Amino acid sequence: MLAAERRDHLLGLLAREGKIVAKDVAARLGISEDSVRRDLRDLAAEGLCQRVYGGALPVSPAVAGYAARQSVAPDGKQKVARVAAGLTAAGCTLILDGGTTALAVARALPRDLDCTVITHSPTIAAALLEHPRAELFLLGGRIFKHSAVTCGTAAVEAAQNVSADLCLLGVTGVHPEAGLTTGDAEEAAMKRALAARAADTWILASSEKIGTASRFRVLPFEKITGLITDAAPHDPAVEALTALGVEVLTAD
Structure with a gap:
């Protein structure tokens, strides 16, 4: 799965389930947890998720000015x-x-x-x-x-x-x-x-x-x-x- 595809998958999962558990996603996709964590870091840097221990949660829109x-x-x-x-x-x-x-x-x-x-x-x-x-x-x-x-x-x-x-x-x-x-x-x-x-x-x-x-x-x-x-x-x-x-x- 390409990086862009993983990103879309993670965002879709976040929207459907309200959270991402990195180890579960890694097991389902057959990739390393490090790869999932890197993807989550990139998404968090763009303000698209809030990283937490073990995964990520939806980010609040109320952090705007x-x-x-x-x-x-x-x-x-x-x-x-x-x-x-x-x-x-x-x-x-x-x-x-x-x-x-x-x-x-x-x-x-x-x-x-x-x-x-x-x-x-x-x-x-x-x-x-x-x-x-x-x-x-x-x-x-x-x-x-x-x-x-x-x-x-x-x-x-x-x-x-x-x-x-x-x-x-x-x-x-x-x-x-x-x-x-x-x-x-x-x-x-x-x-x-x-x-x-x-x-x-x-x-x-x-x-x-x-x-x-x-x-x-x-x-x-x-x-x-x-x-x-x-x-x-x-x-x-x-x-x-x-x-x-x-x-x-x-x-x-």
């Missing part, structure tokens, strides 16, 4: 945002992550909601300036422009000094095997710090993120309250998550 992500699945993000906004209540303290789905949540919050919002995103804070009864706390630190959020040591230390009823957290990938992931190590650390300060943490994940993975793990599933997604309940990845005991709220 902030401006580009605003045009990715806007309807799905709005559906997720409406459900997430419904989890808030008068008098609550909310930690709201950054990113485009969190921005949709900020816009979906009732204008007269009496609440406290803690965020490390200047974009989120600006979106809530017209909410007269929302008290805003902006956590400072180095700006990570990809997601328009602060991160790094200063931001993590600031996060460790707050407490909240609810944390609404975005990720770039949700996969039954890889877990909850994002594309930057410091951003992953900041998300962990935020989640640790809330009584309940819900993951915001529009359907294009379900069944995909990024480089850095954020949290294990047992550390979250549940997941909000517009992916169909019969989606194989959603069914696998449910089987793992993850509570899934369907946004439709």
Whole structure:
């Protein structure tokens, strides 16, 4: 089998099965695992898969830049945002992550909601300036422009000094095997710090993120309250998550 044919085979397998196990592919094709791993390295370099130990997973489209992500699945993000906004209540303290789905949540919050919002995103804070009864706390630190959020040591230390009823957290990938992931190590650390300060943490994940993975793990599933997604309940990845005991709220 030519290299181009192997590449097409691997991409087709990834689309059908949602993962590639290098040793299984090598056995089926009668080639070495090294050849499969080289192919996967090439595909990963082109952004077509996310390499993991033993093989590869579908790569998340949410690793694109902030401006580009605003045009990715806007309807799905709005559906997720409406459900997430419904989890808030008068008098609550909310930690709201950054990113485009969190921005949709900020816009979906009732204008007269009496609440406290803690965020490390200047974009989120600006979106809530017209909410007269929302008290805003902006956590400072180095700006990570990809997601328009602060991160790094200063931001993590600031996060460790707050407490909240609810944390609404975005990720770039949700996969039954890889877990909850994002594309930057410091951003992953900041998300962990935020989640640790809330009584309940819900993951915001529009359907294009379900069944995909990024480089850095954020949290294990047992550390979250549940997941909000517009992916169909019969989606194989959603069914696998449910089987793992993850509570899934369907946004439709």
